[in-house]
Structures are given as structure tokens and as C-alpha cells.
Amino acid sequence: MSNRGNVSKIKIVSIFFSLLLALFILVQIICVVTHTTLPALITSVCSKEIRFAIELSLITSLISTILCIIISIPTAYALARYDFFGKSLINTILDAPLALPPLVAGVGLLILFGTTPFGKALAEAGIVFVFTPLGIVVAQFFVNVPFMFRILRGTFQGINPRYEHVAQTLGCTDTQAFRYVTLPMAKNGLLAGSIITWSKGIGEFGAALMLAGATRMKTETLPISLYLNMSCGELNLAIAAATILIIISLGSLFIFERYGGFARVF
Amino acid sequence: MIKTENFNISLPGFNLHDINLSIEEGGFFVLMGPTGAGKTVLLEAMAGLVPVKSGRIIVEGKDVTRLPPEKRGISIVYQDYALFPHLTVIENIKYGLHFHKVDRKEAKERLDRLLHDLDIGNIAQRFPANLSGGELQRVALARALMIDPRVLLLDEPLSALDPRFKEEIRSGLKRLHRVSRVTFLMVTHDFVDALSLANRVAVMNEGKIAQTGSIEDIFQRPISKFVADFVGMKNLFPAIFSGSRAIIDNLKIELGRIPANSHGYIAIRPEDIVLSKEPFTSSMRNLFRGIVSGIFDRGFYYEVHIRVREATFISLITKKSLFELGVREGVEILISFKSTAIHSF
Numbered sequence: 001m002s003n004r005g006n007v008s009k010i011k012i013v014s015i016f017f018s019l020l021l022a023l024f025i026l027v028q029i030i031c032v033v034t035h036t037t038l039p040a041l042i043t044s045v046c047s048k049e050i051r052f053a054i055e056l057s058l059i060t061s062l063i064s065t066i067l068c069i070i071i072s073i074p075t076a077y078a079l080a081r082y083d084f085f086g087k088s089l090i091n092t093i094l095d096a097p098l099a100l101p102p103l104v105a106g107v108g109l110l111i112l113f114g115t116t117p118f119g120k121a122l123a124e125a126g127i128v129f130v131f132t133p134l135g136i137v138v139a140q141f142f143v144n145v146p147f148m149f150r151i152l153r154g155t156f157q158g159i160n161p162r163y164e165h166v167a168q169t170l171g172c173t174d175t176q177a178f179r180y181v182t183l184p185m186a187k188n189g190l191l192a193g194s195i196i197t198w199s200k201g202i203g204e205f206g207a208a209l210m211l212a213g214a215t216r217m218k219t220e221t222l223p224i225s226l227y228l229n230m231s232c233g234e235l236n237l238a239i240a241a242a243t244i245l246i247i248i249s250l251g252s253l254f255i256f257e258r259y260g261g262f263a264r265v266f
Numbered sequence: 267m268i269k270t271e272n273f274n275i276s277l278p279g280f281n282l283h284d285i286n287l288s289i290e291e292g293g294f295f296v297l298m299g300p301t302g303a304g305k306t307v308l309l310e311a312m313a314g315l316v317p318v319k320s321g322r323i324i325v326e327g328k329d330v331t332r333l334p335p336e337k338r339g340i341s342i343v344y345q346d347y348a349l350f351p352h353l354t355v356i357e358n359i360k361y362g363l364h365f366h367k368v369d370r371k372e373a374k375e376r377l378d379r380l381l382h383d384l385d386i387g388n389i390a391q392r393f394p395a396n397l398s399g400g401e402l403q404r405v406a407l408a409r410a411l412m413i414d415p416r417v418l419l420l421d422e423p424l425s426a427l428d429p430r431f432k433e434e435i436r437s438g439l440k441r442l443h444r445v446s447r448v449t450f451l452m453v454t455h456d457f458v459d460a461l462s463l464a465n466r467v468a469v470m471n472e473g474k475i476a477q478t479g480s481i482e483d484i485f486q487r488p489i490s491k492f493v494a495d496f497v498g499m500k501n502l503f504p505a506i507f508s509g510s511r512a513i514i515d516n517l518k519i520e521l522g523r524i525p526a527n528s529h530g531y532i533a534i535r536p537e538d539i540v541l542s543k544e545p546f547t548s549s550m551r552n553l554f555r556g557i558v559s560g561i562f563d564r565g566f567y568y569e570v571h572i573r574v575r576e577a578t579f580i581s582l583i584t585k586k587s588l589f590e591l592g593v594r595e596g597v598e599i600l601i602s603f604k605s606t607a608i609h610s611f
Contacts, residue, residue, distance in 0.1 A: 162348040165315045168335035169342045170413055171365030184352045
């Protein structure tokens with residue numbers, strides 16, 4: 001605590017560092033968005049390739065987010081509500097993809113779907129993950145499901161089981177209590193989790209690159225497009241992809257901060 | 267009627283042993299006990315929310331031990347009320363109707379009656395976040411009674427409320443019990459709740475029922491030291507009220523006010539009973555001559571039992587007073603107490 005007139009050193013130094021860090025982040029965003037002119041940006045965004053990338057990114061991230069929601073709801077509920085054998089081990093395993101570099105996750109997925117009998121059987125049945133848009137969905141799901149899971153687990157843990165108890169004594173089964181009481185109460189967590197999962201899905205690069213490859217106009221999502229166009233010098237197209245990614249990220253962050261304040265990711 | 271037979275519950279770090287309770291139909295049963303005695307767990311087990319290791323629970327002659335909570339006809343109101351925050355007051359109250367076959371007309375009548383009895387018609391469209399503690403409680407009661415349960419379990423419903431309104435809420439609860447004709451089982455650690463509401467009481471300690479009986483049994487004839495210490499409130503007498511007087515065992519006691527009912531109980535705290543050798547003029551309205559029938563060392567104080575005709579009064583006095591007054595067993599002494607020190611109900 002500092003008295004008036006006696007300015008605290010730690011206050012000045014710590015505020016200085018926070019300003020410096022904010023400036024650093026702001027500068028790099030501004031660098032990207034101002035690198036090209038507005039007409040050039042609009043032309044690029046309207047180009048066939050970027051439109052394809054936007055569309056593919058939206059579709060794959062939407063599907064992978066829905067998958068994350070469907071799988072995470074029961075998983076998170078089980079780990080928030082029940083005690084069972086091996087619970088802490090399962091918790092640890094479910095968090096692992098968070099710590100795993102996406103490239104490594106991608107290699108794992110590639111080996112699973114490309115070389116194992118399981119993967120080959122799926123491929124023969126017509127479900128091909130390697131070098132296809134389907135692979136992008138799987139890669140996004142694998143890397144991002146821990147975000148959804150963790151937010152939902154925190155949300156369910158924060159809802160007192162008494163609400164379900166009361167609902168049950170009022171005549172509904174435990175499943176109905178979950179459906180009509182717990183799930184609506186978890187609305188904010190669900191929304192926040194979906195937004196962050198979707199936004200991470202849009203930006204997913206490493207695992208998708210390994211499993212689905214970087215084929216122009218086939219598995220070209222926005223980050224892949226950025227990578228491809230950057231490497232062959234199509235700077236305007238690369239910047240267009242980057243700008244769209246920035247807009248999506250900041251928008252998601254805003255919504256997440258607004259509704260997910262109570263849910264912790266880490 | 268609701269009955270538990272040799273109820274045993276085993277939870278991590280917590281056990282309930284051989285709980286045998288029998289609550290008559292339409293009764294108001296109060297379960298008391300110190301924190302950690304297992305009162306809430308017992309309620310939850312009765313409602314089917316906590317698994318029972320062994321024993322049975324019978325509701326109106328039907329064994330419901332193996333039934334899920336929704337099929338037992340037992341409602342619960344928690345201390346924190348647990349109103350569904352995403353639903354309005356009216357939606358909360360009507361929640362149970364979705365899962366019960368209730369005639370539309372009858373449901374409407376029941377709803378109107380509860381809204382009226384509990385005086386919550388004016389807040390029907392609000393959300394729980396915008397309600398006061400008393401309002402939350404009344405809505406929780408309405409929600410629980412809306413499905414017309416056989417038994418209503420109340421888990422310390424008054425403890426979260428402002429003490430100033432407790433008396434009013436108690437009488438509301440009593441009235442609600444009378445008009446709803448539902449069997450009430452209430453957990454509390456406030457003796458006044460037990461004294462003013464219950465027709466039967468059980469005291470619980472360390473996962474066991476320490477004693478079951480009428481209010482008089484528990485307060486006048488505790489069967490163990492634990493219960494005796496727990497109930498603490500000495501000088502409790504059944505009384506007949508006549509005008510501003512209470513009559514106990516031929517003693518006329520001046521209350522200084524006219525009680526609402528014709529008979530009930532009076533209680534006086536031991537420290538409010540003053541001993542003296544000679545009558546003295548003061549504001550004390552009640553003065554009786556008695557015989558010291560027992561003296562017990564209670565650490566900082568001495569507990570003196572004084573027999574006045576058939577009644578035994580208990581007074582707490584300091585060691586100094588004990589010697590100054592020359593209190594010994596068999597000695598005649600005067601007791602006096604103010605009419606304001608008398609609790610009547």
C-alpha cells in the first residue's frame with residue numbers, strides 16, 4: 001500500500017510492463033491489418049480461393065464444434081458429478097491434448113487413420129480421413145475437445161446437485177432433471193465453450209496440416225491458405241486470410257469474456 | 267404415515283445407524299441435533315437421493331425403499347431453497363406438474379390456493395434472483411406442495427432467515443401445515459421451532475437417534491445426558507392459560523399478557539429464576555416458596571433444583587450466592603421471576 005505523495009515503485013514498474021505487453025500485441029495486429037490497402041483486401045477476400053477457404057473453415061469448424069459439444073456434455077457431467085474407479089486418470093488423459101503440440105497430435109492421428117487396421121477398415125468403408133476435409137474435422141475435434149470439456153466440467157461442478165435433487169422429488173427422472181434443470185443452468189458455460197472451441201477450430205493448423213495436408217482448393221482452410229500463400233509470395237491473399245482470422249478471434253474473445261467469466265479453461 | 271425401519275446409511279466418512287422413526291399421518295415431526303449429526307443425510311435418504319445400505323422406508327403402508335425419488339411422493343425444501351434460477355416464480359411452482367397427471371381445473375385451484383396462502387401472487391412473474399429470503403422460502407414451499415406430496419421434508423427452512431421475522435414465519439408454517447394436511451418432517455436446531463410447531467420430536471446425534479417422543483418427553487424426561495445437555499432449556503412446563511395467567515400444577519403464574527391459545531407450554535431460563543431468603547419488593551410478579559431438592563456443580567455455576575408443590579424449578583446461581591444464601595438440600599427458599607422472562611407458546 002502506498003500513501004499519497006509517496007509513489008510506489010512496484011506500482012509504476014508493474015503498470016509499465018503491462019502497458020509494454022499490450023503495446024506489443026497491439027502492434028503486431030496493426031501490422032497485419034495495415035499491410036495492405038482496403039481495396040486490395042476486399043479484392044482478395046472476394047477471390048475464389050479465399051472464399052473457398054472461408055467456406056471450408058466455417059463448415060469444418062462448425063461440425064467439429066458440434067461434435068465437441070455432443071461428446072463433452074456427457075463426459076464433463078460424468079466427471080463433475082460421479083465418483084468412479086479411474087476418475088483422476090481419465091481426467092488427466094482428457095487434458096492431455098491441451099499439452100500435446102498439435103503437430104504431434106496430427107502425426108498420431110495420421111498413423112491411426114493411415115496405417116492401423118482400424119484406419120484401413122474405415123478407409124475401405126469409404127470414410128477417408130487422410131488428406132481430406134474429413135481429416136480437418138477430426139484434427140480440430142481432437143485438439144479442441146479439451147477446451148469444451150474443461151469449460152463444461154467447471155460449469156457442471158458449479159451447479160449444486162441439490163437442484164437436480166429437488167427436481168427429482170418433484171417428479172422427474174434423473175435424466176429429465178439433467179435435461180430441464182442442469183442443462184439450462186449450464187447455458188452460459190455451453191455458449192462460452194462453444195465459442196472458444198469454434199474459434200480455436202477455425203485457427204487449427206498443425207494437426208490439420210499433418211492429417212489433411214495442404215492441398216489448394218481441397219483442404220485449404222484459412223490458416224492453411226495463409227501458409228500456402230505466404231510460402232509462394234501471394235502476400236495479399238495471405239493477409240486477407242490473416243485479417244479474417246484476427247476478426248474471428250477478437251470477436252470470439254469478446255463473447256467469451258462476456259459469458260464465460262466463471263468458466264476456467266486452465 | 268411415514269416410517270423408517272432400521273435405516274442404515276454408509277457414506278464416505280459418514281454413517282447413519284439403525285434409524286427407526288415413525289411419523290403419524292398429517293403430523294408435524296421435528297428432528298433436532300447438533301451440526302454433523304446426519305439430519306440432512308437422513309432427509310435425503312428418505313427422499314431417495316442418497317443410497318440406503320439396509321433397512322426400509324414405508325410411506326402410507328407402501329415400501330418405497332427401492333423406488334426412485336420421483337415415485338415416492340416425498341417433497342423436499344432445502345435450507346437454501348434451491349429454486350431453479352432460470353425459471354420464474356410461477357414456472358418454479360408449476361415445475362412438478364409436468365411430471366404428474368393432474369386435472370387442469372384442480373391444478374388451477376391448487377395453484378391459486380397456494381399463491382394466496384403463501385401470499386406470493388404478486389411476485390409470480392419474477393425470477394428467484396430478485397426475491398428476498400422470505401419470498402424464496404414461500405416459493406420453495408409452494409413448489410413442493412404443488413404436487414400434493416404425501417410427506418414434506420424441510421431442511422432447516424428458517425435458519426437462513428432474518429430472526430426478526432421468524433415468529434411470523436413459524437405461524438405461517440403452522441397454518442400451512444394445517445390447511446395442506448400434509449405430513450411435515452422438519453430439521454432444525456432451534457428449540458423454539460420444535461416447541462411451537464412439533465407434535466413429536468426426535469433428537470439425533472452422531473448418526474443415531476438419541477431419543478424420540480413428545481416435546482415434554484424430550485425436554486422434561488431426557489433419557490440420556492446428551493439429550494439433557496442438548497435441550498438445555500430447563501423449566502419447561504405444560505400449562506393451561508386463563509386470562510393473563512398460566513396454571514401449572516396448581517401454581518398460578520402471571521404472564522403479564524394474554525396468550526393466543528388456551529393451553530400450551532411455558533419455559534423460563536434457569537438464569538432468570540432468582541433465589542432469596544426473604545420476600546423483596548421489586549418488579550418480580552411471580553414469587554413462590556419452595557424446598558431445595560438438589561444442588562449440582564456446573565463449573566462456573568451451581569444448578570439448584572427447587573421443588574414448589576409438584577413442580578421442580580431449576581435456577582443457576584454463582585458460588586458466591588450459594589454461600590450467601592446458605593443454600594443446602596432440604597432448605598426452604600423463595601424463588602421469583604419476572605413475567606417478561608416467561609416464554610409461552
